[in-house]
Amino acid sequence: MYVEIPLERPDLFDDVLRACSTREPLGAYATNERLNYLFVDGGAVCNLCAARDGADAGESVARSVPLFDWHEREMRDTHGVELTGLPVSRALFVRDGVVPPALTAEGEGVTIIVVGPVHAGIIEPGRFTFSSGGETVVHLDGQLSYSRRGVEAFLEGCDAFAAAPQMARVCGACSVARSWAYARAIETLAGVACDERTEWARLIFAELERIYNHVFDLGSTAAGAGYGYGQTQGLAIKERVHRVCAAAGGHRFLFDAIVPGGVRIGALDAAGALRSDVAKLRSATAEFLDALFGARSVVGRFEGAGRVPRETARAFGAVGPARRASGAAIDMRAVLPYGAYRKLPPEVFSETAGDVAARCRIKRAEIGASFELIDRALAEFGTLPPPPPQRFAAARGRITTVTEGARGAESVSVECDARGHLTRVHIISASYRNWPLVLRAMEGNIVPDFPLVNKSFNLCYACADR
């Protein structure tokens, strides 16, 4: 469900502030005509929006609600929205060779350590500037956007169906979550509903994506604690999930497995074989998780590291396992049910410690729940493959759809004209939502724990940069 509440421009600030205390904020974006502030309200995505008028610049919401910091700076940098009182004024993106200055701490004994944009491992680019006093991080500044390709502007004017493969490739690690959100946007605008088998297939793809990401995160977090077995075994299990993905959905990362109107032709054509593959994978994964969480010296490193208090997680609009590890049981599959999750609601886990250990425990529990969902979906699915994607005409309109990816809420805002061409696409990824929190989570931790803390979030750069 998507609801728009058009407001007069001067009222927008007050209404958005009010909404922030009663609803879950999802972020904000601008078009050439309007400003849009997105919330979860009841079971619907609610858009508090106002037409832009040149005379009234308006006030920054980020000044009171920090989570809008990146969103409002992006509105300014991409659409020229000048809000007064932005708490941080520097540019959000690297542009024309100009890298925005890092915010650093000053004082006696403070050392500045700059890392990136090219990192030592096989990692996406970003610049991290640590201000540390001895080993302790006083402040961490992050400069992203090195992977920015200009995705949103590039898609303007594209046919809504032709853009689907590109939506699947904005970011490799959350492709399914984004493709599903995008497919739902185009389908909902046209009033098209998918059949049950298609919806079960989509759920299976989304949960496979969650499993390979969570397993990778846990293996990488183990690596951050110097636990070689955890890293190696995590990578091995991940490889097996990719092979199951390829067999189930025709692609190791399930690119194009979900398309507007359906799923890839040929997907899940051997559900029987998939059942036994998933069962083997499930027991291998359980063995890996038991070993990892049984390694006391490793779990000991997880405990207390990168602690994010409940209020900080809320103030920065954290989503996904990061939010659930800090005391809030918020999962888009449950609060904004879609597709087969309407019939099969997921179990939502939450913890209160907010540290690396809590995020890891949440992911471990979610891996188990994902296998359970896949088992039940395969049982409902039967043996016949899903029908080929429906053909329909894209319809004019505006909508924001949200799915729960491995890292949390993945939203896609789409505006489509009468010819079925996109006039505006805006992607707010879970990683974009959570990056400011990663930087905060490092405060008071030691520099060598950055890999550990960072990998307990394991955020993407491409979908945050776009």
Place this chain on the structure above:
Amino acid sequence: MSNSFTHSLGIRHLVCGSCNGCEHEMNALTNPFYDITRDGWDVVASPRHADVISVTGPMSAAMREAAQRTLAAAPAPCLVLAVGDCAAGEGPWAGAPDAGRGAGIELGAAVVVRGCPPTPDAIRQGLREASLLIGRAAPRADPADEPLPEELPAR
């Protein structure tokens, strides 16, 4: 061991606007299924140690300078391996406003591995080709040919 493994390879990976799919597959090369270290190959932490720079992505504008500096920091002989359709200049973001001509094209890749993303096996084939090229193009000097210093440097 096959003759094609003529060299150990130090591989430095450079991300230039990739979606991270190619990075996942590069990472897979180190998992126990592919384990490129048994071929004498490894992912190295610095361009100073690199024989091959693997590049991905269409070349995001923000990475152009850092990419060129990374290449300049690598010792010769060192060649560029383009990994993925984006790096080959034909990916989904070719023509996007902040994307370039393909990281592999812009940086003069000697070997191109296509795919979106290419499978780990395909990348492994590309690395093998790179290994052969390095062996042919610039054989390493025999240390015995290097003149010895006449005197040891003073401490």
